Amino acid sequence: MPFLNEEYNNPNQIIFLNTYYPYRIKNEWGKLVRNPNFNSFSGLVLDLKEGKPGAINHFFNLLNPHLKDNILLTYVPSHIPANKDSGVKRLATKLASQNNRVDATSCLVRHSKIAKLTNGGDRNQEVHLQSIHLENSHLIEGKTVLILDDVTTTYNSLFACQKILLDHGAKKVNCLAIGETGGY
Template sequence: MSKFKDFPALFHIGFYHPKYNHYKDVYEDNCYFNEFSQYILNLKNGDINAIIYFKNILSNLMEDEEIAIVTVPPHRAGESSGIQKLASCLVQDNKKYIDAIRCLERFKTVPKSSQNLGSRNEHAHLDSIRMSNSSSIEDKNVILLDDVITTGSSTNACRKIISKRGAKEVKIVCLGKTIRQVEYAHRLVEEKFQEELQILDFEHHTKTEEIEMIFDFERSNIEQDDEDRWLEEIYNLESSMRCDLDNISDCIGFVENNLCEYAEEAHKALDGEDYLTPISPFLKAFTDLE
């Protein structure tokens, strides 16, 4: 579980692969469409199994702490949504969560962006969403829930409205980030993984050199007037150095193992077989990816 402070400003549990690829008026099946993406579609339709599926994931990710739960309103004015039902389940299960689910309301319908009809302009959302009750979010940490994020125009608009009305801090949590460049995303994970390994290797080399330099300096300052005492101090100094080097190696090894696990997690999340964690070092690799 992660505390609110450990969540990034924008966190997506996994990836949403659209069921169809389309270009102009031509639609074809998306070979990357998977079970995770189907769950998101089912949640949009209010399916109870999909709601429970995502509620369990979020419950495992989020700490029990006082957080106001807000949802991005659906594109149609006055309509309810699956993400609102999911948020209601979370609030019912955790007494520390504050029900601010419907404090944002859509008062003017906008077309769906997923149908290539809707506006991806943030201003269109700012002009069609309003705050109906700000008391539930004032001076509170807020989780803003949405089902799918593509360009982020609707979530960014909602975050601005909430922030202006007195929220302490707002973190966006989405079930899935729309992605079409899947193979490229897998390559990005590998590139990021190798980059992090190189940084670790450099840190290991630097720390090792630093310890050896300290050893050489301290050894040169040991007085040699008593050979037995000198040998004992050299032995103790070498033992201390070996211990320090072992500790560095253990720390580097621990971080490297974690990196391997996070990389595997990211690959599985791209394939719909796992979900990401808020502290994953690979989240930033997907920031500008569609």
């Protein structure tokens, strides 16, 4: 994973580890059915979303050797402002505890609830820009930041968080989603 080293700087690209297939999809009659493409990686992503320690440790062990020192780690906050303890936040915190990295998981804060995206919520980037604000901006000024997300479909939540961080003085902001939603 050379893309996680100091030389990597492509702010228009979202890095993802693998394709995520939702557990259930709608069939041709609109009924929810088990997705035939659902696989073990997708299961690990769901376990991460649920904050299961085995999944957090799995992705920590996968990512940690490839992350450089002295970066800040944050994450895309939940669609519900009160949900401040997600699996992806725990992963970011654990990764930040290594090699002089900085835990910046307190920086991006969802202040207004938005509709759950997997249930048909508005995926427009503007929705995220209007519902997330930055706290502790002193942590990110002039720094390199890595934003983590569990799953991305349109990339808009990641791009919105990236814009917020850059607008408040981050030097460089890269985005990594564990999974990118795949075709059904």
